[in-house]
Amino acid sequence: MKKVLKNFLWSLGITLLIILIALVGNELLTHKNNLITKEGFVLFSQYNNVSDSIPKVQNILEKFPQLKIYLENDLNKKVNDPDTIKKFGNIAGLYENNNIYISTLNNSTTLFHELGHAIDAYMGCYSALGYAAEDFRYTLSSNDDFKKLYEKYKNTSIFTEYGRNPSSDTRKCLSEGFAEMFANYISDRNKVDKEVATYFDNIVKMINELKPTEVVHSLK
Ligand SMILES: [Zn+2]
DSSP: OHHHHHHHHHHHHHHHHHHHHHHHHHHHHHHHHHBOOHHHHHHHHHHTTOGGGHHHHHHHHHHOTTOEEEEOSOHHHHHOOHHHHHHHOSOOEEEETTEEEESOTTOHHHHHHHHHHHHHHHHSHHHHTTSBOSOOSOOTTTOHHHHHHHHHHTTSTTSOHHHHOGGGOSSSSSHHHHHHHHHHHHHOGGGSOHHHHHHHHHHHHHHHTOOGGGOOOBOO
């Protein structure tokens, strides 16, 4: 009887161990599979025919090593907030806590839009509202110069309805307009007005000149 019990406990222990290994392994694999690596990102850029944008994007990613890009098929599930889903419909991209999530690899504009939110989170709107560290040297989407630029170009084709509609913005600054303008500029600098291109050239230059200690880490 004692031997039977001992055997039973052994099998139970081994079964639990196998389940644990499977769970941890799956978690690691999922994590690894969803994270878009630098190499994966280069392929993605070539696939979307935006290879010219790679150097700029890579420089930005190097300045913000905490920023990770993930592929998540069901972003509505991840957002898990009925009001947000009702407002935005099918969610194609999301920036949150140093992470960018995109629902498909076929849409470079979405990724560049979320990248715009990320740099705005480190150096602009979010930090001005206290979401990031208290660093007020940079004020990207909450800057008066940007507001003027936005007003001037908001009715042009570089904005979708979403970007030009202030009610899209949940952060009390022009973060959606900033993200859309940034996405257009990164996608193809020659397709935006010269004034817009120059404005964002300066932002890219400012980011390139950041020293590692100057990078603001987003807390939320
Ligand atoms: Zn957005």
